[in-house]
Amino acid sequence: xxxxxxxxxxxxxxxxxxxxxxxxxxxxxxxxxxxxxxxxxxxxxxxxxxxxxxxxxxxxxxxxxxxxxxxxxxxxxxxxxxxxxxxxxxxxxxxxxxxxxxxxxxxxxxxxxxxxxxxxxxxxxxxxxxxxxxxxxxxxxxxxxxxxxxxxxxxxxxxxxxxxxxxxxxxxxxxxxxxxxxxxxxxxxxxxxxxxxxxxxxxxxxxxxxxxxxxxxxxxxxxxxxxxxxxxxxxxxxxxxxxx
Amino acid sequence: xxxxxxxxxxxxxxxxxxxxxxxxxxxxxxxxxxxxxxxxxxxxxxxxxxxxxxxxxxxxxxxxxxxxxxxxxxxxxxxxxxxxxxxxxxxxxxxxxxxxxxxxxxxxxxxxxxxxxxxxxxxxxxxxxxxxxxxxxxxxxxxxxxxxxxxxxxxxxxxxxxxxxxxxxxxxxxxxxxxxxxxxxxxxxxxxxxxxxxxxxxxxxxxxxxxxxxxxxxxxxxxxxxxxxxxxxxxxxxxxxxxxxxxxxxxxxxxxxxxxxxxxxxxxxxxxxxxxxxxxxxxxxxxxxxxxxxxxxx
Numbered sequence: 127x128x129x130x131x132x133x134x135x136x137x138x139x140x141x142x143x144x145x146x147x148x149x150x151x152x153x154x155x156x157x158x159x160x161x162x163x164x165x166x167x168x169x170x171x172x173x174x175x176x177x178x179x180x181x182x183x184x185x186x187x188x189x190x191x192x193x194x195x196x197x198x199x200x201x202x203x204x205x206x207x208x209x210x211x212x213x214x215x216x217x218x219x220x221x222x223x224x225x226x227x228x229x230x231x232x233x234x235x236x237x238x239x240x241x242x243x244x245x246x247x248x249x250x251x252x253x254x255x256x257x258x259x260x261x262x263x264x265x266x267x268x269x270x271x272x273x274x275x276x277x278x279x280x281x282x283x284x285x286x287x288x289x290x291x292x293x294x295x296x297x298x299x300x301x302x303x304x305x306x307x308x309x310x311x312x313x314x315x316x317x318x319x320x321x322x323x324x325x326x327x328x329x330x331x332x333x334x335x336x337x338x339x340x341x342x343x344x345x346x347x348x349x350x351x352x353x354x355x356x357x358x359x360x361x362x363x364x365x366x367x368x369x370x
Numbered sequence: 371x372x373x374x375x376x377x378x379x380x381x382x383x384x385x386x387x388x389x390x391x392x393x394x395x396x397x398x399x400x401x402x403x404x405x406x407x408x409x410x411x412x413x414x415x416x417x418x419x420x421x422x423x424x425x426x427x428x429x430x431x432x433x434x435x436x437x438x439x440x441x442x443x444x445x446x447x448x449x450x451x452x453x454x455x456x457x458x459x460x461x462x463x464x465x466x467x468x469x470x471x472x473x474x475x476x477x478x479x480x481x482x483x484x485x486x487x488x489x490x491x492x493x494x495x496x497x498x499x500x501x502x503x504x505x506x507x508x509x510x511x512x513x514x515x516x517x518x519x520x521x522x523x524x525x526x527x528x529x530x531x532x533x534x535x536x537x538x539x540x541x542x543x544x545x546x547x548x549x550x551x552x553x554x555x556x557x558x559x560x561x562x563x564x565x566x567x568x569x570x571x572x573x574x575x576x577x578x579x580x581x582x583x584x585x586x587x588x589x590x591x592x593x594x595x596x597x598x599x600x601x602x603x604x605x606x607x608x609x610x611x612x613x614x615x616x617x618x619x620x621x622x623x624x625x626x627x628x629x630x631x632x633x634x635x636x637x638x639x640x641x642x643x644x645x646x647x648x649x650x651x652x653x654x655x656x657x658x659x660x661x662x663x664x665x666x667x668x
Contacts, residue, residue, distance in 0.1 A: 205589055
């Protein structure tokens with residue numbers, strides 16, 4: 127199977143600082159990858175360079191034609207007149223000029239996209255009034271309605287309580303499996319993702335290690351990546367990385 | 371004996387001009403105002419209207435119609451604000467404030483010189499607070515055309531503007547030229563502000579921009595409905611304002627009509643306050659964001 131996304135020796139410099147150096151990995155259709163690493167390691171930068179929002183200083187990126195993107199947080203007031211279904215509808219053709227005309231076909235597509243992520247109940251509510259987890263689902267529907275082969279999510283699990291966190295992960299894993307959409311999401315904690323990740327992309331110190339979780343997340347491997355000793359501990363089925 | 375519609379209302383040419391100009395202004399302001407509130411650029415809108423004062427005062431000194439002064443100065447200020455940094459959220463307020471301060475200083479000079487020239491304060495009053503009854507019939511075609519152009523720009527950019535409001539990064543990944551769209555929107559805003567400066571004065575033009583839009587956002591949930599309700603609310607305030615101002619010639623002090631701008635702005639405010647009487651039932655519990663906003667000072 128051919129790769130969907132390929133980074134070959136990608137480096138990013140921002141404001142004279144080297145943020146990422148010699149990043150190389152491939153993502154295949156339907157793969158679920160987690161971009162894991164401590165705060166400030168360059169996870170968001172990695173997502174932004176893949177999206178083409180910032181230029182790379184070195185290397186080559188091969189991208190699929192359409193990438194769905196779910197940003198970390200919506201900055202939307204509760205009084206903004208965009209209902210969940212308006213937001214999803216914008217995912218279809220929000221980049222085009224002119225108004226969109228309502229049609230049965232459009233409405234069915236929007237309702238189906240909302241139902242696919244379990245957001246059908248609040249289709250008529252304003253997005254600014256929804257909770258963080260509800261907004262996440264609506265934004266996933268917004269990203270998916272344009273039928274991307276790759277879906278990128280920036281810290282979708284941040285600030286969610288544990289039950290909702292697990293629900294979102296389940297929804298995303300199901301999408302990856304059933305629709306052959308490659309899902310890449312960033313997170314500072316790998317534990318909610320361990321059971322669903324096909325690949326971990328561990329970012330630390332501006333460098334990236336990638337592969338199966340058990341191969342990458344080891345005391346030796348991560349110590350080399352961080353450039354100093356860290357311990358990888360397994361506690362009650364959870365993985366904890368501790369600076370040594 | 372007084373009537374709701376005093377004799378001669380519809381027969382008066384100045385009333386007819388006022389109603390035409392008022393209609394164009396109310397509809398344009400209602401539609402553009404919804405985007406202004408969504409984009410969080412109410413301050414930019416208000417500043418453009420203040421800056422338009424400078425243009426109006428300059429035009430008066432130069433002996434040309436104030437509309438052109440409002441328009442040129444508003445557009446120039448919009449470009450300047452964009453150049454300094456309106457695209458960044460924080461830079462936006464700073465850039466707006468800097469341009470605003472400079473322009474108002476110039477307006478003070480122009481208005482002072484204008485007062486010396488005519489030995490009256492009538493022109494200053496018209497520039498600042500407008501008078502829809504004294505709009506020159508020669509300007510009407512330009513006003514209508516400018517309003518239609520601004521509306522066409524917004525109609526073309528409606529979806530990219532909404533997508534950008536949702537998330538500028540998503541808009542960029544979908545290929546929207548976010549900055550160019552922002553400039554086009556600001557230019558449409560500058561045109562609209564010039565129109566309402568003609569109608570209700572440079573200082574008050576924000577009232578028609580923000581008031582009806584804010585009213586609509588309290589009443590309806592979808593973007594298209596919000597634009598329709600805002601336009602209708604602005605239209606109602608303008609028409610009833612024109613009617614009351616006409617009638618007020620028969621009110622005390624007799625023979626001196628009250629300023630039409632007062633009525634329009636008062637009606638806009640009354641409409642907004644009336645929405646509080648009917649608190650919309652919520653589908654969902656309040657978001658933490660909203661509570662934080664209400665707890666923070668001012």
